[in-house]
Amino acid sequence: MDPLVQLSESVSGSSGPVCEPGIAPMLETRELSVTYGSRRALSGVSLAVPRHQILAIVGPSGCGKSTFLNSLNRLTDLTPNCRVEGSIRVDNEEILNADCDPMTLRRRVGMVFQKPNPFPLSICRNLAIPLKEHGCAKSDMDSIIEEAISDVGLWDEVKDRLNAPALSLSGGQQQRLCIARALALRPEVMLFDEPCSALDPFSINVVEQLIASLRERVTIVIVTHNLAQARRIADQAAVFWQRDGVGTVIESGPATLVFGAPQDPEAAAYLSGHCC
Amino acid sequence: MSPISLRLSILSRRTVDLIAGRWFCATAVLAASIVLLILVFVVREASSALSDIGVVRFLTDDTWRPTAGAKASYGIIPMLAGSLFVTSGAVIVAGVPGVLSALLIRFYAPPFLATIHRRVIELLAGVPSVVFGFWGLVVLVPIINRLHPPGQSLLAGILILSLMILPTIALTAEAALRGVPASYSSAAAALGMGRWATIWNVSLPVARRGILAGFLLAATRAIGETMAVVMVCGNIVQVPDSLFAPVRTVTANIAMEMGDAQAEHRSALFLTGLALMVLVALFLIAAGGPRRSEVS
Numbered sequence: 261m262d263p264l265v266q267l268s269e270s271v272s273g274s275s276g277p278v279c280e281p282g283i284a285p286m287l288e289t290r291e292l293s294v295t296y297g298s299r300r301a302l303s304g305v306s307l308a309v310p311r312h313q314i315l316a317i318v319g320p321s322g323c324g325k326s327t328f329l330n331s332l333n334r335l336t337d338l339t340p341n342c343r344v345e346g347s348i349r350v351d352n353e354e355i356l357n358a359d360c361d362p363m364t365l366r367r368r369v370g371m372v373f374q375k376p377n378p379f380p381l382s383i384c385r386n387l388a389i390p391l392k393e394h395g396c397a398k399s400d401m402d403s404i405i406e407e408a409i410s411d412v413g414l415w416d417e418v419k420d421r422l423n424a425p426a427l428s429l430s431g432g433q434q435q436r437l438c439i440a441r442a443l444a445l446r447p448e449v450m451l452f453d454e455p456c457s458a459l460d461p462f463s464i465n466v467v468e469q470l471i472a473s474l475r476e477r478v479t480i481v482i483v484t485h486n487l488a489q490a491r492r493i494a495d496q497a498a499v500f501w502q503r504d505g506v507g508t509v510i511e512s513g514p515a516t517l518v519f520g521a522p523q524d525p526e527a528a529a530y531l532s533g534h535c536c
Numbered sequence: 537m538s539p540i541s542l543r544l545s546i547l548s549r550r551t552v553d554l555i556a557g558r559w560f561c562a563t564a565v566l567a568a569s570i571v572l573l574i575l576v577f578v579v580r581e582a583s584s585a586l587s588d589i590g591v592v593r594f595l596t597d598d599t600w601r602p603t604a605g606a607k608a609s610y611g612i613i614p615m616l617a618g619s620l621f622v623t624s625g626a627v628i629v630a631g632v633p634g635v636l637s638a639l640l641i642r643f644y645a646p647p648f649l650a651t652i653h654r655r656v657i658e659l660l661a662g663v664p665s666v667v668f669g670f671w672g673l674v675v676l677v678p679i680i681n682r683l684h685p686p687g688q689s690l691l692a693g694i695l696i697l698s699l700m701i702l703p704t705i706a707l708t709a710e711a712a713l714r715g716v717p718a719s720y721s722s723a724a725a726a727l728g729m730g731r732w733a734t735i736w737n738v739s740l741p742v743a744r745r746g747i748l749a750g751f752l753l754a755a756t757r758a759i760g761e762t763m764a765v766v767m768v769c770g771n772i773v774q775v776p777d778s779l780f781a782p783v784r785t786v787t788a789n790i791a792m793e794m795g796d797a798q799a800e801h802r803s804a805l806f807l808t809g810l811a812l813m814v815l816v817a818l819f820l821i822a823a824g825g826p827r828r829s830e831v832s
Contacts, residue, residue, distance in 0.1 A: 338725055366728035373726075377719040379738050389737045390727040441727065 319500030324507025370442030376434035432463025585803035618783035625694035634705030661703035669767030688770030712746025752823035
């Protein structure tokens with residue numbers, strides 16, 4: 261089937277990324293809007309990410325990309341006066357309902373921040389603390405920690421100094437440790453908020469390949485300013501834009517279409533590097 | 537802008553910096569030299585006791601009886617013990633509620649309650665020590681007397697001092713917790729960790745050094761406190777054998793005896809004061825040391 265036809269068929273009204281017909285997306289938002297006090301930061305965001313795919317979110321600064329990401333694991337709860345409206349479904353379960361426990365949700369929806377933020381404790385404690393908090397048995401702890409650190413390719417670098425301070429690692433290693441820390445909790449979705457923008461070029465490469473490889477296990481949403489990176493790793497893509505001071509999605513769909521044949525003129529200009 | 541006026545403005549800025557630098561330097565030297573002068577004065581006054589009586593007798597005589605003529609004795613160990621017991625007891629008693637109230641302000645109380653609580657603690661810090669002593673004497677001492685006479689005791693001193701140093705501990709702990717970068721708490725939240733787990737596993741370990749430094753600052757305040765201690769501690773020179781035993785601290789001893797002390801006695805009192813200053817200096821070094829290593 262022609263991908264364009266598939267796109268227009270599967271979405272009614274909005275232009276969200278498509279899924280195989282009949283298969284529910286892992287993550288789906290509908291008419292999502294976020295306000296801080298009286299200021300609306302995000303409006304009418306409807307996106308969907310199929311299981312084991314990577315959604316890359318691009319767009320200029322201040323158009324609500326991070327706000328969108330923070331609403332997906334309800335980190336927005338921590339901001340006073342922040343209100344999230346609309347619908348967010350993780351594995352077909354509405355997470356904006358009052359009976360959804362944010363602590364459990366955040367175990368299922370892991371997050372990695374722009375600046376590596378390991379706790380200033382030992383490498384091992386960084387993983388052990390959240391595991392313990394989520395009721396991991398002491399006997400399983402060591403093997404889960406080893407597995408998670410191996411999964412991010414850090415095991416050989418740190419296996420002899422698991423009790424060394426996490427802050428003694430390099431920036432790229434710290435970021436991989438943060439990814440391992442989230443992975444250890446066996447999340448279903450991982451959110452990355454510009455995970456490479458504070459790293460050196462070599463580390464960017466390592467972390468990018470790591471994220472791309474993680475799609476076999478988790479569904480991923482990544483905010484990035486690096487368009488080339490988005491092109492390389494994304495299955496789905498969305499361009500956020502500020503319209504009348506409010507962030508919204510102006511282009512979304514399979515990455516090949518968004519990057520190859522964007523419909524929105526502003527998105528087209530942005531993606532070809534001819535604006536801002 | 538013409539080149540000439542540009543040059544003038546740079547010159548004048550340089551002059552301002554020069555004057556400001558000299559002025560700050562002068563005030564800093566003045567402040568430091570006053571401390572040094574006090575130290576020199578105390579050492580000079582204590583020197584005759586040091587040379588005539590000797591450090592050994594201060595440390596080995598079993599009691600303090602400087603006015604007994606030929607049978608005079610100058611043991612300061614019981615009073616140093618009194619000071620240290622009162623101080624460490626107060627830090628232990630005030631430590632837990634102090635840190636808990638910092639946690640309340642920082643993590644649990646809604647903003648208006650946190651502000652009120654902080655104001656109350658700051659008010660507590662502003663209560664004059666003689667008022668604490670007076671309250672202790674008429675309220676606390678009779679209660680302790682009913683439990684175990686005489687009432688004026690090590691326990692009374694510990695409780696009154698703990699009230700006095702509680703603000704120091706609470707406010708320094710709160711500042712230390714405020715200094716924990718927000719990125720750690722958002723990391724913890726994003727990992728689905730609850731508030732208490734975040735506090736216990738992340739915030740407190742990160743703020744530990746600042747909190748301990750606050751304990752040591754509180755200890756320096758407690759060990760130097762005089763008035764309230766004179767009023768509630770009973771002032772008997774002895775190494776206390778229980779919480780209910782009266783004690784005399786070094787500061788209380790100086791306050792009570794300095795008025796009519798002569799010659800050797802007077803010099804001996806200065807020596808006890810010097811001993812106290814050395815102790816406080818050690819506390820301050822201990823309080824400052826960890827903070828330096830935290831930077832590195």
